[in-house]
Amino acid sequence: MSALTETPVVARPSRRVTRRTENAPKGPKESPLSRVGAMTVMLVFTLYFLIPIWWLFIAGTKSSSQFTSTNPLWFADFNLFANIGNLVAYRDGVFLKWMLNSALYAGAGALLATLFAAMCGYALAKYRFPGRELLFNIVLGGVLVPATALALPLFLIFSQVSLTNTFWAVFLPSLVSPFGVYLTRIFASASVPDELIEAARLDGAGEVRTFFTVSVKLMFPALVTVFLFQFVAIWNNFFLPLIMLRDETLFPVTLGLYAWNSQVNQIPELRGYVLIGALLSIIPLIILFLLLQRFWRNGLSAGSVK
């Protein structure tokens, strides 16, 4: 969640800066006033997004008794590792199981979703066939339908085939990414030249081979973007698992923490576990973004030079 919302913050001020440089023919010099203004806006938004994480981190380091009685934005006794130890030990490490489940749903799901979206978008961009635009428009319509709205119909359908409360109930719907199809189609038509595909064909490569050896490499920045978006979407997906899953060992971490949090009134010690669990559950997203943003930035600039 945090990772997803952070991106526009970074993007917005930089866009503003470029626009201003375009409008100022004299040179790259900026008035100090606008610079300070831009920095202030950035600073405010950065604080806005970072303070909750800071609060969560601080809360994670406190013992339950100090949690209510000490300054919420500063350290008391440092109990982070003891807290993590307690969390991991609670109910035979069910939290770790949830983290693994989330990693599996999001990792494998996003990987396959990216592959399917890439193939689909590529086909829509590079092959001419009747109904292509109609198909694309339907996919585009799919972008507008939020996944939450589909959860209940999916539950009823999965009930018909007795697949509710299974791994597949959450995994299969995660493989669909209309936004990914849209993005890869746009990107494929812009960055995979027809001439290159033609050349590959002339050299004797089949369509599948052309796709995997030539086109995928050219589309890579878009694929990273799709992968990241889909990974975050699945990781944060909550409503679908809530409706589909009953077996604790299948829960993703979001649902597990929510279930605990709903018990806090009666079983107060769960609050500490929810806090530290929430802190741990955002770490994979942060790591993923730091690792992949390099590719992502490449991709954003790739189209703009032309």
Add this chain to the structure above:
Amino acid sequence: MRITKRAATVALLTAATVALTGCSAAGGSTDSADAACEPAEGKVDLTFTSWIPGIEEVVDVWNEANPDIQVAVQTGPNGNGGTYANFFNQLEAGNAPDLGQIEYDALPNFRVQDGLVNLASCDGVMDAKDDFVDWTWGQVSFNEDDAAYAIPQDSGPMAMFYRADLFEANGIAIPTTWEEYALAAEQVRATGAYITNFSQSDINQFAGLVWQAGGTWFGNDGTDWTVNLTDDTSIKVADYWQDLIDRDLVSTQPAWTTEWDNAYNTGAAWTWNSAAWGANSIASGAPDTAGKWAVAQSPQWEAGDEASGNWGGSSTAVFTGSEHPYEAAQFALWLNSSSESLTMLNEAANLYPAAKAGLDLPVLKEGVEFYGNQPIYDEFAAASGQVSSDFVWGPTMTQTYNDVSDGFKAAVSGNGTLAEALTTGQSATIDALKAQSIPVKE
């Protein structure tokens, strides 16, 4: 900004989905008439959905002893957090679990949707009636003869938690009537603290106070529902608290927040009229006050009365569509009345039993260190016996809670009164019943 807008759209659509879910659940109706409740041949596998952490270990004990009736536990968030919605979806899809945990205030909702099996014809169920505290059986039988739509599990008889040390140090007598409570509130306020915090969101706590005063919010004569949120008793209770709020004698922080915990932890709030399970909430929310709390019976409306309310508690129900109601009922009886199970449930999740024998469990007889070694559960056992059997919940409690809570939130910030909130809740509830085609008498 685009993201925010989109988030808003998503939120809107989510709300729409939830509304739709409600409708589709309301549409479902299956025949709950169960001809006979006979044991099955051979081994039986049951599924049981409950959100109590640690209930798996309790069920393991049963599975060990009953190789022919194996129970698999399913879990999720608490009832209103999503599990009830799931139950309705599952009933609609025809794959509901055999057994499920349902709080007393949600039972009518499931009954109205024909989601519950009447277990009265199952062997041993009616015989167990006297094993449970009377009012809990009234909740699961809807006070009908020859009916048992669930087996009572736990209960939340209410009493008054209070700061024994502060009352003593300031020479303030422990109030035994609500009149004395209001007087004590003035004295406590004079020291700078508040006697308690009035929760704007815990409508079921307020219902417990009305329950204690002898009121009931709903009624059902077999066909028609009546809604009584605004009868004299409810208004009396609402006006009483409104007066304390108006005179700034109670604080009105949102409950279950850090500030709220902190008020108790720092001695800014002195009492809490709460349920048996609340003992742990204070102990964990106000750790610095260990040893300084005590428990007394709730203040009474008339001196010399002995009445208590109830806040919370749940039951184990068998869902329509279960192929093995007999085995399910046997399991539910064991789960909720055997001392082995009740002890484990109390240790794992602080459940306070609904079974009479459960009130005498050794773990509930001991002094509790946080409460100055007072055997506080003796007070709750006495309170449990004083809860009236007449209180009836309505079939749309989630909606009722929300509407009344909206009114309470406005009232504590100075817009309107608690009594007006009840009036709004009354008409909103009647509308909601009509919208679901539930017969209601006005």
